[in-house]
Amino acid sequence: MNYANNFEVAINGIRSNKLRSSLTMLGIVIGVAAVIIMISVGQGASKRISDQISSMGSNLLMVMPGAEQGAVRGASGNVNTLTMGDAEAIAELNMVANVVPELSTNATIGYGNQTWTTQATGTTPEMQLIKNWPCGSGSFFTADDVTSAGMVAVIGKTVADNLFTSGVDPVGETIRINKLAFTVVGVLTSKGAAMMGQDQDNTIYVPISTVQKRMMGVNYVRTINVEVETENSMAFVQSSIEDLLRERHRITGAGSDDFNVRNLTSVLEAATTVTGVMTLLLASVAAVSLLVGGIGIMNIMLVSVTERTREIGLRMAVGATERNIRNQFLVEALVLCLAGGLAGILTGAAISKIISKVAGWPTYISIYSILLSAGFSAAIGIFFGYYPAKKAAGMDPIEALRFEK
Secondary structure, eight states, X not given: OOHHHHHHHHHHHHHXXXXXXXXXXXXHHHHHHHHHHXXXXXXXXXXXXXXXXXXXXXXXXXXXXXXXXXXXXXXXXXXXXXXHHHHHHXXXXXXXXXXXXXXXXXXXXXXXXXXXXXXXXXXXTTHHHHHTOOEEEEOOOOHHHHHTXXXXXXXXXXXXXXXXXXXXXXXXXXXXXXXXXXXXXEXXXXXXXXXXXXXXXXXXEEEHHHIIIIIIOOOEEXXXXXXXXXXXXXHHHHHHHHHHHHHHTTXXXXXXXXXXXXXXXXXXXXXXXXXXXXXXXXXHHXXXXXXXXXXXXXXXXXHHHHHTHHHHHHHHHTTOOHHHHHXXXXXXXXXXXXXXHHHHHHHXXXXXXXXXXHHOOOOOOXXXXXXXXXXXXXXXXXXXXXXXXXXXXXXXXXXXXXXXX
């Protein structure tokens, strides 16, 4: 008997006991669907984190103030130790592509009778380059605006939507930021939520010199973003920045830096590792239901062998070999698992899409998860179908023919 005949016999056997076969496959359906859902949710979370970190800039180092010597130390800094001079010096280092200082302040923005509260961030035109954030209308302010502390602003999509009525082009309009008049020169394209859930579009950018001189009256910067030319140069540039700032800030003692340099690539790798472990854990828990489904397959196949004992004896009597009998029942178990696996893949994909739409949680269904689930269901069929098939193949034909139900 060839495999085509085995397949035909398996289909006929499943059809003759439709309810029992359906209930048997249900365990596999649930198990495969659970694996697909857990992997898609985990990979969706990983992809979202990756996209959000990438939206902050590629090959990016962030220099932030630390604690002065003698002060209570903190990761985000409790003093303001960075200046525009530091940013300009970092820009002269090898393998540095762009340097963007930032300084933010709370701002109440007004236009006509509309008001909106957000963060006003002072920066330079290179911000667009490192964050790959173009303007949907208008343009970003220029280096001349930074030099002259110009009263110009670039606003995010959320700010534009809440200040201006539909159909009004904000570009060229005058808005008030903390009672100071600014001309809108550009509106950024929408970027959506950041990694921690903040709305990236709820922002406004102005020249950093304007924030320092006209809005806050300070000479420091809060963050210096450094874009490195290549990913392989990240460690070299980070070390160069640390050495430069220690020299500029006259720091000699070990462990007394008044700044922190953060590597966003390392943050991404750490986040990816965490989500990967969580995905594996969730998928492993879901795979337990596949084992339960496999035990159900073995149980039904043993019942099927007992019910068809006389059939087995008759096949052996007319020339069927032990291998023919074993393959017949193995194929039947495999068909049950593959059919359940296919139904589980479709169910899991559908539920993943529903979760994404209803709960707003990102899901990502990859070919990897589909192939893994299909392979797992096939392995379950072979593993748990082998013993019943071997038992059927090992029957004595004479005793099998004498068997009575």
